[in-house]
Each structure stands twice: as C-alpha cells, then as structure tokens.
Amino acid sequence: MTLPPGDRPADRIPRRQALRVIGGAAALPLLPEELFANPHLAHVHLHRQEADAEPAPLTVLTEHQARTLNAIAERILPTTDTPGAGDAEIPGFVDRLLAGWLPDAARDHLLAELDSFDARAREKGGPFVDLPDTGKDELLTEAQDEALAERNGRGFSRNPNRLHEQPFFDLVKWLTLFGYYTSEAGMKSELGYRIVPGRWDPCVDIEDA
Amino acid sequence: MVQIIERKTWDAIVIGSGITGGWAAKELTEKGLETLVLEAGPPVVPERDYSEHTPPWQMPYRGLRDRKHQAERQPVQSRAAACDEWSGKFFVDDIDNPYSIGEGGQDFLWIRARIVGGRSLLWGRQSYRWSDLDFGANARDGYGTDWPIRYRDLAPWYDHVESFVGIAGQPENMPQLPDGKFLPPIAQSCMEEKVREGLDRAFGGTRRFTPARVAVLTKHHLGRRACHYCGICRRGCISRSYFSSLNATLPAAEATGRLTVRPNSVVRNLVYDEQTDRVSGVHLIDAESNESIEVRGRIIFLCASTIESARILLNSATPRFAEGLANSSGQVGRNLMDHIFQVGANGNLEGLEDKTTFGRRPNSCYLPRFVNLDGDRAAATREKDFLRGFGYQCGARRGTLWQGGIGQPGFGADYKASLRGLAPWRLGFTGFGENLPNPDNRVTIDPELEDRWGIPAARITMSYGENEEAMREAIQTRAAEMLEALGAKNIRTFNRNSLPGFAIHEMGTARMGRDPETSVLNGWCQSWDVPNLFVTDGAAMASSACQNPSLTYMALTARACDYAVRQMRRLEL
Numbered sequence: 064m065t066l067p068p069g070d071r072p073a074d075r076i077p078r079r080q081a082l083r084v085i086g087g088a089a090a091l092p093l094l095p096e097e098l099f100a101n102p103h104l105a106h107v108h109l110h111r112q113e114a115d116a117e118p119a120p121l122t123v124l125t126e127h128q129a130r131t132l133n134a135i136a137e138r139i140l141p142t143t144d145t146p147g148a149g150d151a152e153i154p155g156f157v158d159r160l161l162a163g164w165l166p167d168a169a170r171d172h173l174l175a176e177l178d179s180f181d182a183r184a185r186e187k188g189g190p191f192v193d194l195p196d197t198g199k200d201e202l203l204t205e206a207q208d209e210a211l212a213e214r215n216g217r218g219f220s221r222n223p224n225r226l227h228e229q230p231f232f233d234l235v236k237w238l239t240l241f242g243y244y245t246s247e248a249g250m251k252s253e254l255g256y257r258i259v260p261g262r263w264d265p266c267v268d269i270e271d272a
Numbered sequence: 273m274v275q276i277i278e279r280k281t282w283d284a285i286v287i288g289s290g291i292t293g294g295w296a297a298k299e300l301t302e303k304g305l306e307t308l309v310l311e312a313g314p315p316v317v318p319e320r321d322y323s324e325h326t327p328p329w330q331m332p333y334r335g336l337r338d339r340k341h342q343a344e345r346q347p348v349q350s351r352a353a354a355c356d357e358w359s360g361k362f363f364v365d366d367i368d369n370p371y372s373i374g375e376g377g378q379d380f381l382w383i384r385a386r387i388v389g390g391r392s393l394l395w396g397r398q399s400y401r402w403s404d405l406d407f408g409a410n411a412r413d414g415y416g417t418d419w420p421i422r423y424r425d426l427a428p429w430y431d432h433v434e435s436f437v438g439i440a441g442q443p444e445n446m447p448q449l450p451d452g453k454f455l456p457p458i459a460q461s462c463m464e465e466k467v468r469e470g471l472d473r474a475f476g477g478t479r480r481f482t483p484a485r486v487a488v489l490t491k492h493h494l495g496r497r498a499c500h501y502c503g504i505c506r507r508g509c510i511s512r513s514y515f516s517s518l519n520a521t522l523p524a525a526e527a528t529g530r531l532t533v534r535p536n537s538v539v540r541n542l543v544y545d546e547q548t549d550r551v552s553g554v555h556l557i558d559a560e561s562n563e564s565i566e567v568r569g570r571i572i573f574l575c576a577s578t579i580e581s582a583r584i585l586l587n588s589a590t591p592r593f594a595e596g597l598a599n600s601s602g603q604v605g606r607n608l609m610d611h612i613f614q615v616g617a618n619g620n621l622e623g624l625e626d627k628t629t630f631g632r633r634p635n636s637c638y639l640p641r642f643v644n645l646d647g648d649r650a651a652a653t654r655e656k657d658f659l660r661g662f663g664y665q666c667g668a669r670r671g672t673l674w675q676g677g678i679g680q681p682g683f684g685a686d687y688k689a690s691l692r693g694l695a696p697w698r699l700g701f702t703g704f705g706e707n708l709p710n711p712d713n714r715v716t717i718d719p720e721l722e723d724r725w726g727i728p729a730a731r732i733t734m735s736y737g738e739n740e741e742a743m744r745e746a747i748q749t750r751a752a753e754m755l756e757a758l759g760a761k762n763i764r765t766f767n768r769n770s771l772p773g774f775a776i777h778e779m780g781t782a783r784m785g786r787d788p789e790t791s792v793l794n795g796w797c798q799s800w801d802v803p804n805l806f807v808t809d810g811a812a813m814a815s816s817a818c819q820n821p822s823l824t825y826m827a828l829t830a831r832a833c834d835y836a837v838r839q840m841r842r843l844e845l
Contacts, residue, residue: 140688260503263501265459265464268626269627
C-alpha cells in the first residue's frame with residue numbers, strides 16, 4: 064500500500080522540497096540511463112519500498128468479521144485453476160472503505176448485516192467460517208434469493224450514497240468482485256495483467272493475450 | 273505592499289511551467305537568455321511522485337479514489353477522469369483556488385494543475401496541426417476577428433516542435449489535418465483496420481479512420497525511451513516516453529545552465545513601468561512564506577494558462593490601463609472558448625471474436641473533420657444547421673466481462689468462469705466540436721472573492737450557443753450513420769451536454785489579431801500595448817478549431833520566442 068489512510072494526497076508533494084530547485088543543479092533529477100533500458104527495472108526501482116510493507120492492521124472490522132467476510136468472498140469467487148477471492152486481501156480493502164470511504168449509513172448497514180448473516184449461520188450449526196462449503200452455499204443462496212426479491216427488478220447502484228439501500232448479498236458481491244479483480248491475485252492470475260507489457264501487439268489470438 | 277525586491281534583472285521571466293512555459297524556457301535559454309520560470313505550485317520529482325506502475329492493489333481504495341477528501345477539497349477537479357486516486361495529488365485544491373460563475377453563465381469546470389510541469393503531466397497527448405480551414409475560419413464567416421497568421425507562418429514551427437516532442441502518427445495527406453514530422457504510428461488493432469477499410473469504402477475516403485497522433489515515443493528519441501505500453505500516461509512516465517515539460521523541455525532548458533525554476537511562486541500581478549511603457553517585473557506571493565516578492569525581467573512570457581493569464585492581466589491594472597494591463601482593446605478576458613465533447617455514438621462489431629490486442633497503448637484512433645470543408649470540397653460537405661466542424665476520437669476495443677459481473681446472477685466456480693474472457697468488440701466515436709468565439713463568454717475579476725493568497729479570483733461567464741447545440745446533434749447522427757454503414761449492432765448515441773471547460777481545451781482570452789483596436793496580441797503573440805510582454809498559451813487563440821490545441825500552442829510559443837530574441841538583439845525590445 065502506498066498511502067496510509069489519512070495521509071492526504073495533496074500533502075505528498077512536500078513544499079519544502081521546492082527551495083532546493085531554485086538555481087540548483089539538483090533540479091529535475093534524471094534517472095540513470097541504464098534504468099530506462101529496462102522498464103521492469105524502473106518499476107522495481109519505483110516500488111521497492113511498497114513491496115516490503117506489512118499489511119495494515121484492521122481498524123474497523125473485528126478479526127472474526129474479517130474472517131467471515133473472507134470466507135464469503137471465497138465462496139462467491141472460489142479457488143479454481145486460479146486463486147479465489149479468499150486470496151485477494153478483501154478484508155483489508157473493505158476495512159479501509161469502512162474507515163475512510165463509505166458514508167456512515169452504508170458502513171452501519173454493512174456491519175450490521177454482516178453480523179446478522181453470521182447469526183443465521185450459527186442457527187445452522189456454527190459461525191459461517193466453520194460451516195462446510197455446502198452449508199455456506201445454502202446460506203448464500205438464501206441471501207441471493209432475498210436480495211433478488213428485495214431489489215424487485217432494480218439493478219445494483221454503485222453510488223456511495225445509495226449503498227446502504229442495497230441488499231447485503233449484492234453489496235458483499237460487489238465488494239468481492241471489485242476487490243478480487245483489483246487484487247494482485249485476481250489481476251495477475253485471472254486477468255493475465257502485466258504492469259509493464261513492454262510492447263503493443265494490435266492483433267493476437269485471445270489465448271495469447 | 274511589496275516587501276522584497278530582488279535586485280537581479282533576468283533576461284526573461286516565464287510565468288507558468290506547463291506545456292507552453294516549458295517551451296518558452298527551452299527556446300529562450302537555448303538562445304542565450306538567463307531565464308526565470310515562475311510556477312505557482314510545488315515541484316514534482318518523477319522518481320517519487322510518478323505512479324504509473326503502482327497497481328490498484330497498492331492503493332488504499334484500489335482506484336475508487338479518496339472520495340471524502342475529493343468531496344471536501346476537490347469538488348471541481350474530481351470531475352476530471354484524470355483526477356483519480358493516483359493523480360489527484362497533481363490537481364489544485366478547489367478551496368485554496370476558488371473562482372466564481374458570472375450571472376447567466378453555465379457552470380464552468382476549471383480543471384487545473386499547479387505543479388512544476390503543469391497540465392503537461394496530465395494531458396491527453398493528442399497532437400494535431402491546424403490548417404487554413406481553421407486559421408481562415410473567422411475571416412470566412414465573420415465570427416471573431418481574423419487570425420493574423422496562416423498555416424504557412426506556423427508550418428516551420430510545427431516542424432520545429434514536433435521534431436523535439438516526438439509524435440507518433442500516420443501521414444494521411446488530408447488538407448484539413450496537415451501531416452507532420454512523425455515517428456512511426458502506433459498500429460491500429462485488427463478490428464480497427466477493418467473499420468478503416470469499411471469507412472473508406474462507404475464514404476469514398478472522406479472519413480478517414482487514422483491512428484491518433486500522440487506525443488508518445490514509438491522509438492528512442494533524443495535521450496528519451498520508447499513507450500513500454502503500460503497505458504496510464506497521466507500518472508507519470510518514468511521512461512520519459514510521453515512529452516511533458518518535466519520529461520523534456522525543462523531538462524533541455526536546464527542543460528543550458530541558464531534556467532532557474534522558482535516553484536511555489538503565485539503570481540499576483542505584472543509590474544508596469546509608466547516611464548518606459550514596459551513591464552519591469554512580476555509581483556508574486558511565495559506560497560509557503562506568504563512573502564510578497566518582486567522579480568525583474570527584460571521580457572515577460574505569460575504562459576499561465578488561458579484563464580489564469582487573463583486573470584493576471586486583469587489584476588495588473590494601472591492608471592494607464594485601468595481595465596487591465598495590455599487591455600486597451602477591452603478584449604482581455606473575452607472570447608473564452610472550449611470544445612464541446614462527451615457526445616457521439618458507439619456500437620458492437622461482429623467478427624474477429626478470437627482476436628484481441630496485447631499491451632495498453634497510449635492512444636486510440638482519430639477521425640478528422642469532414643464537414644464544412646473549404647476549396648473544391650466545400651459544396652459537398654456543407655452543413656446547413658451549423659458553422660465550422662468537429663472531429664472524433666474513436667477506437668474499437670474489447671472490455672472485460674467481470675465489470676458487468678454484478679448484473680449477472682449467481683456465485684461460485686461456474687459464475688467465476690463465466691466472467692472470464694472478453695466482451696465483443698465495441699467501436700466508439702466521441703466528437704470534439706469547435707466553439708464559436710463570442711465576446712460575452714468571458715473572464716472578469718470577482719469583486720469580492722480571493723484565493724488563499726489574497727489574490728482576487730476569476731469570475732467566469734460562459735454559455736454554449738445554438739451553433740454548438742446543432743453541432744451536438746450532427747456529431748451523434750454522423751457517428752451513428754458510420755456505425756450503421758459498418759453493420760454495427762446495438763448502436764447507441766449519447767450526449768452528456770459537457771459543461772464549458774470540461775474538455776480542458778479552454779482558450780481565447782487574449783486573442784491575436786491584425787488590429788490593436790480589436791485584439792490583444794499581434795501576429796507574434798506580442799502585446800500591442802506593452803511590447804516586452806508576450807502571451808503564448810491558449811489565451812492567444814483567435815478561434816478554437818476542433819483539433820486538440822496543445823501542439824499549436826507549442827508552435828506559437830517557439831515562434832514567439834524566436835521573434836522576441838531577434839527583437840532584443842536588434843535592441844527593439
């Protein structure tokens with residue numbers, strides 16, 4: 064992660080740096096030529112620090128809520144020949160949304176619904192994370208059916224100010240989809256994403272892309 | 273009020289470090305002038321601040337943006353697509369940098385970057401020459417005043433800047449979009465090749481679907497590396513493959529040993545000397561210390577961007593120029609233009625289901641203007657409902673299926689498998705249309721509002737008129753008829769009625785002209801009133817054409833620098 068929450072992007076360009084530019088030979092530093100020769104090296108240079116960073120601790124979700132969320136995500140997009148959403152660091156992503164992104168109403172809605180969903184699992188024999196896959200899928204199917212009925216033909220709205228109106232299943236499914244396909248596991252393994260493709264080919268067979 | 277007066281007199285002071293300020297810095301220093309560049313914002317250090325290789329999973333909100341911060345501090349800037357979670361830091365804080373909307377005007381979106389390099393770090397890189405269809409437009413239909421130059425005056429300067437910038441492009445031999453000094457084009461996708469052939473067939477070669485001409489290197493060029501197709505130029509470019517002040521012109525200027533960049537220098541006004549009838553310097557506020565400082569120079573290049581340059585001139589009123597410096601014509605601030613856009617059509621194309629592209633290119637395609645042409649072609653291309661014309665940015669691509677996944681029922685392994693793969697090819701056309709010059713569309717100074725540094729803020733009054741309305745209709749119909757001719761399915765037209773300013777092609781507030789009574793600048797971007805003052809950003813434009821304007825700003829700047837230095841050497845400045 065490049066930015067701790069609360070570190071405003073506007074603050075990332077230190078104004079102090081400015082004075083050094085005036086009249087100094089240090090202005091506009093250029094990378095050594097050999098670094099340009101290989102875009103991958105330039106990438107490594109840029110992101111060395113991030114690679115070593117520890118995942119941030121949870122600030123809103125409890126450990127149990129985080130594990131529940133991860134287990135739901137893994138059933139929505141399970142591990143197959145590629146990693147599943149359980150490998151996509153979705154609890155950390157959702158925790159940051161809860162802490163600094165979601166409107167209060169959506170935050171309260173998601174947390175309350177997550178707990179009541181887990182309470183229903185307990186009625187079926189244990190917390191959601193301890194249910195067998197078939198039990199998990201039964202509960203999720205129920206939640207999906209309820210969401211369908213609740214929406215009554217309306218589509219899902221991504222508008223932050225409408226998220227508290229979205230049924231729990233849809234909300235958690237959207238967070239899972241978005242979280243997975245923007246994660247390292249999802250982008251690299253499932254989407255074949257390369258940060259630096261290195262070339263443009265205007266016509267390739269789909270399996271080679 | 274001015275507390276510190278620096279003793280040194282610079283040969284030249286350039287206000288702004290964006291695409292034109294960078295060019296002025298390069299040209300003036302290379303011609304031997306000790307040059308000071310004033311930039312309102314902080315420096316950008318590529319190794320620290322560029323983020324094009326930072327993937328979504330390393331961002332706190334995975335690309336969903338710092339929503340609360342943007343709502344609070346960047347309500348205007350965040351309307352721009354480029355003001356995303358990565359690049360939002362390059363855009364201004366709207367609370368520190370306010371402006372107002374004049375009575376009767378539409379909302380105007382003033383999108384700005386106050387950083388060393390300015391908006392050249394964020395631009396779309398589209399680089400098109402204008403032609404005499406454009407430079408002759410005002411004279412032909414009577415809107416605005418005649419440009420004092422024609423294509424032949426600017427052609428060598430287009431050559432000059434293109435040779436340095438490096439433009440990937442394909443020659444097409446079309447009079448309305450002159451060819452330039454191109455690097456190899458970025459090849460069109462196999463579907464786009466079919467589109468090109470199909471349109472050539474259906475419209476007799478009049479609607480030419482060409483690779484977009486962009487300021488991105490397709491081979492190593494003057495010490496900068498070829499593009500590596502990571503695809504998100506607006507976040508920076510560590511290999512310097514796309515053109516910006518920071519990647520190209522400022523380093524060239526610095527190599528002369530005659531460049532000084534002074535960041536965090538918010539210009540309050542120009543200082544006019546009644547004795548000599550010249551600008552003697554610039555009064556700035558240090559953004560960090562809030563000190564008032566005056567710097568002195570022999571010539572001044574105002575390259576602060578269209579609206580900011582007008583604001584500076586209007587804030588520089590003197591007893592002789594009570595309505596704003598260099599404003600004896602009363603035209604400073606008037607004739608503000610932008611391009612209409614966010615209007616067009618798209619549709620699905622069948623075939624080539626087993627093909628796609630590899631890499632993320634920094635461009636797409638372009639379809640040059642084909643309406644209201646001049647010369648032999650004129651009659652056949654005449655549109656009865658509007659004057660002037662439009663071009664399209666366009667392209668055919670395949671989206672990923674997961675993005676529509678929330679609309680698909682289900683979950684589990686089969687569901688995951690169903691989201692794999694690519695959507696059908698979709699061909700889209702987005703029009704960019706010319707905006708007629710209108711003296712009532714203007715920048716003035718708000719009588720009360722001030723920015724964070726106590727500088728009177730701009731008030732912007734601008735509305736699109738009937739000509740733009742009619743053009744929006746035609747942009748949709750003409751795009752739809754091309755999609756029909758190609759056999760596209762599921763054709764949809766769209767018109768989001770883009771607000772003025774939103775194309776971020778604002779121009780025209782200190783127009784060039786032939787007559788000091790009706791224009792601010794002469795044919796060299798030189799103030800009629802104050803001979804050592806040059807304005808070479810978008811403010812100088814007398815009309816808007818429909819092509820992206822940055823390349824023309826660059827050529828005008830280089831040409832003005834050449835003229836200014838020749839005049840200085842003859843002791844005429």
